[in-house]
Amino acid sequence: xxxxxxxxxxxxxxxxxxxxxxxxxxxxxxxxxxxxxxxxxxxxxxxxxxxxxxxxxxxxxxxxxxxxxxxxxxxxxxxxxxxxxxxxxxxxxxxxxxxxxxxxxxxxxxxxxxxxxxxxxxxxxxxxxxxxxxxxxxxxxxxxxxxxxxxxxxxxxxxxxxxxxxxxxxxxxxxxxxxxxxxxxxxxxxxxxxxxxxxxxxxxxxxxxxxxxxxxxxxxxxxxxxxxxxxxxxxxxxxxxxxxxxxxxxxxxxxxxxxxxxxxxxxxxxxxxxxxxxxxxxxxxxxxxxxxxxxxxxxxxxxxxxxxxxxxxxxxxxxxxxxxxxxxxxxxxxxxxxxxxxxxxxxxxxxxxxxxxxxxxxxxxxxxxxxxxxxxxxxxxxxxxxxxxxxxxxxxxxxxxxxxxxxxxxxxxxxxxxxxxxxxxxxxxxxxxxxxxxxxxxxxxxxxxxxxxxxxxxxxxxxxxxxxxxxxxxxxxxxxxxxxxxxxxxxxxxxxxxxxxxxxxxxxxxxxxxxxxxxxxxxxxxxxxxxx
Numbered sequence: 217x218x219x220x221x222x223x224x225x226x227x228x229x230x231x232x233x234x235x236x237x238x239x240x241x242x243x244x245x246x247x248x249x250x251x252x253x254x255x256x257x258x259x260x261x262x263x264x265x266x267x268x269x270x271x272x273x274x275x276x277x278x279x280x281x282x283x284x285x286x287x288x289x290x291x292x293x294x295x296x297x298x299x300x301x302x303x304x305x306x307x308x309x310x311x312x313x314x315x316x317x318x319x320x321x322x323x324x325x326x327x328x329x330x331x332x333x334x335x336x337x338x339x340x341x342x343x344x345x346x347x348x349x350x351x352x353x354x355x356x357x358x359x360x361x362x363x364x365x366x367x368x369x370x371x372x373x374x375x376x377x378x379x380x381x382x383x384x385x386x387x388x389x390x391x392x393x394x395x396x397x398x399x400x401x402x403x404x405x406x407x408x409x410x411x412x413x414x415x416x417x418x419x420x421x422x423x424x425x426x427x428x429x430x431x432x433x434x435x436x437x438x439x440x441x442x443x444x445x446x447x448x449x450x451x452x453x454x455x456x457x458x459x460x461x462x463x464x465x466x467x468x469x470x471x472x473x474x475x476x477x478x479x480x481x482x483x484x485x486x487x488x489x490x491x492x493x494x495x496x497x498x499x500x501x502x503x504x505x506x507x508x509x510x511x512x513x514x515x516x517x518x519x520x521x522x523x524x525x526x527x528x529x530x531x532x533x534x535x536x537x538x539x540x541x542x543x544x545x546x547x548x549x550x551x552x553x554x555x556x557x558x559x560x561x562x563x564x565x566x567x568x569x570x571x572x573x574x575x576x577x578x579x580x581x582x583x584x585x586x587x588x589x590x591x592x593x594x595x596x597x598x599x600x601x602x603x604x605x606x607x608x609x610x611x612x613x614x615x616x617x618x619x620x621x622x623x624x625x626x627x628x629x630x631x632x633x634x635x636x637x638x639x640x641x642x643x644x645x646x647x648x649x650x651x652x653x654x655x656x657x658x659x660x661x662x663x664x665x666x667x668x669x670x671x672x673x674x675x676x677x678x679x680x681x682x683x684x685x686x687x688x689x690x691x692x693x694x695x696x697x698x699x700x701x702x703x704x705x706x707x708x709x710x711x712x713x714x715x716x717x718x719x720x721x722x723x724x725x726x727x728x729x730x731x732x733x734x735x736x737x738x739x740x741x742x743x744x745x746x747x748x
Contacts, residue, residue, distance in 0.1 A: 310458025311699060340373050340414065341446055346384040347376075351403035358394035364401060367393045372405070375446070377419040382446045385416055407729035410459050420460055421722035423453055428703045429717055461699040463728055468702040470736045471709065472518045475506055476534065479544040480565075480666045482507050482674035483530060483554065490523065490697060501694075503701060504529060505678040509547070509668050511605070511612075514742055515712045517677045518705045521697035527553030536560045545664065547671050550654060565664075566657030567671035568597065574647035586634055586644050593627040601669050609665030616662045624659050677708060710741040723747055 356364040368391040376385045392401045409420060426432040432440075434453045441448050475481065483506050490501035502525050507517035522529040534542040536557060545563040548554045549570045558564045572594040578587030600619050604612045631648050638644045651658060661667040710720040723746055724739050737743060 310455040311462045311695065314459050314462035340375055340384050344382050344384045344445065346373075346386050348386045348388050351387060351389045351406065353390075353392060353401045353403050356392045356401065358397060358399055358401075360394065360397050360399075362394050362396045364392040364394050364399070367391050367400075370402070373414065374408075374416045375414045375419055375448075376416040377422050377441075377444075380444055382441075382444055409463055409725050409729060410456060413456070415456060417722050417725040420456055420725055421718050423456060424460060424703055424721060425707065425718045427457065428700055429707045429711075458699070460725065461703060463725075464706060465702055466733070466736060467724070467728070467739055468518070468705050471516060471705060471740055472506075472533070474514070474737070474740060474742075475508065475516050475518050476542045478508050478512060478514065480509050480512070480547065480664070480668075481542075481544060482509065482547045482668075482671055484549065484671060484674045484678055485525060485551070486678050487525075488521070488697065491693070499523075500525075501697060502529075503678070503697070504533070505674050506533065507674050507677055509666065510673045511609070511666065511668070516709050516740075516742055517674075517712065519678075519701035519708075521694070521701040523694060525551075525553060527556050530554060530557055531560070534562065536562070545660070545667055547668060547674075549671055550650065563660070564657040565660040565667045566654045568594065568658055568661075569670035569672050571651045571654070571658055574650050578644060578647055582643070584644060586638070587647070589630070590627075590647075593623060593630070596623050597669065611665070613663070613665035616665070620662050624662065628655065677712070706741060710744070713742050713744075715741060715744065719746065720744060 358364055370389045370391070372387045372389075374385045374387065376383045387406065389403050389405070393399065409417060415423075423434075423437060426437055426440075427434065434450045434457070437453060438448060438450050483504065485502045485504045487500050488503045489498040491498050501521065501523050504520040504522065505517060506520070508514050520529065520533055530553065531537065534546075534557065536542070537560065541561070543561055545565050546554065546557060547565045547567065549567050554564070572591065575584075575587040575590035575594070578584035579591060597620055600615065600623075604615050607615070631652055635645065635648045635652065638648070661669045706724075707717045707721065710717045720741060724744070727739065727747065731739060
C-alpha cells in the first residue's frame, strides 16, 4: 500500500493515475466483500432450508412407517383408539405434504416408494342431485374482430354437502373458438383449497366444524355421510383436514400477532392426553389458551398445544426474550410456571376467583366460619365488579379505588389476624396463605381499569375442550394437537364474535387461495365480513 508521503513524491499526473487505480482497487474489494457476504447468506439460507427439509422428510418417513407398519408393530388399543390414531396419521401426512410442496420438494421422491399406492378416485354417485355452475369468458369477441363460437366444454364435479344432504356441483367451462384465426378461449379453473379435489368449501367447512367444534371424530362423520347417501373414507377425510390445516395456519399466526398487540391478556391451560405410538400409551400434554379480556372490543382467543406444562411454552408464545417481546399484564391462576414471565417484565394479575375457591371449599366441606366470612368479602368485591362491568376503564378504576380498595384493606387486615389464630399446615392456613402470598397480583385490578378481577373469562373458553375430550379421547400426535389448536382458535373466535362458525369457515376457505398475503388480517374472525 502506497502511503500519502510517497504519493506526494510523484508527478501530479502520475499521482492522479495512482489515486484512480487505488480507488478502483478499493471499489473492487468492496464488491468482493459484498459478494462474499451474499454467498454466505445464501449458504446459511440453503443450510436452514435443507435442515427443514430433512426434518420434514424424517417426520414423513416416521409417519408412513407408523401407518403402514406390520400388524404386530401397530398401536394395539380399542377399535375407536386405533381409528383416531389412523385419522391423525392421515391428516399429519397431508399437512406435511403441503409444507413440503411450499418448499419445492417432491413429496413422492421424499416418500418411501414401497408404500401402498394411492387408491383411484371413484366417480360420484349418479343418483345425487346435480347443480351446474357455469364459467364462461368475460369476452367472447376475438382480437381479430370475429365473434367466437362455443365448441365444447370441460366439466369438473365436486362433492358438496349441506346438513343431511349431498349434492354434486358441476363446474361447466365452455370452450370458445374463432373460425377465422382458430383462437381458443376458456374461463380459467377456479382456485380451490384442495387442488383437483372433489370437496367444495361447504363440505370441507362441515368436516372441520364437526371435528373441532362439535368434537365428532372422523370415523363417526364417515357413518353420518354414509347414511346421507355417500361413503367418504376416513383416510380421505383426514387428508382434507391436514391440507386445510396447512392452509389456515398463516391466518392463525396473524390472529396470534393480533392478540399480542393488546396490553392485557388472559392465560390458562388444561390437560389433554397425547398418544405415544411407540409404547402404545398416552401421556399428559396441555392445551394453552390465551385471550383478550371480556371488556376489550377485540374478541379473540388463541389455543396452543404443547407436550409439557413447562412455562417455557408461555414465554415462547409471548416471544419473551426477543426484540418483539410482549410487554403487558397477564391474568393467570396461581400456577408457578408463569413466574418466569413476570421476571422478564410481564406484569402479574392473579385470579381472585381462584383465591375465593379455597375458602369456598373450607365452607362447603367443613362448615368453617373463617371460610364463610372470607366469602362475604369476596361477595362484596364481585358485586362491585358486576355493577361496573359496562363502564369505561377510567370509570372502573375510579370506582375500584373508592370502593374495592376499602374492602381489600379490611380483608387484608382480617386475613393477617386470622392467620395468627390457626395452626400451620391446616387447610385454613393454606387457604389464607394462598391469598397473602399473592396479594399484590390479586389486587392489581384496582390499579388498572382494563384488568379483570378474575380469570373466569378464559376458563369459559377452554371449557369446551374439556367437554370434548370424552369424544376424541386423545391427540394422536404433536402435529395433530397443534393443528387442532389452530383450527379451534379460528372457530371459537368466530363464535364469540357472533358469527356462525360454519358460514365463517366456508367463506374463508373460498377466499384464501386467491387472497393477498398482505391483507390476511381482513379474514380474521373479528374483522371478517361475508363476501358480497
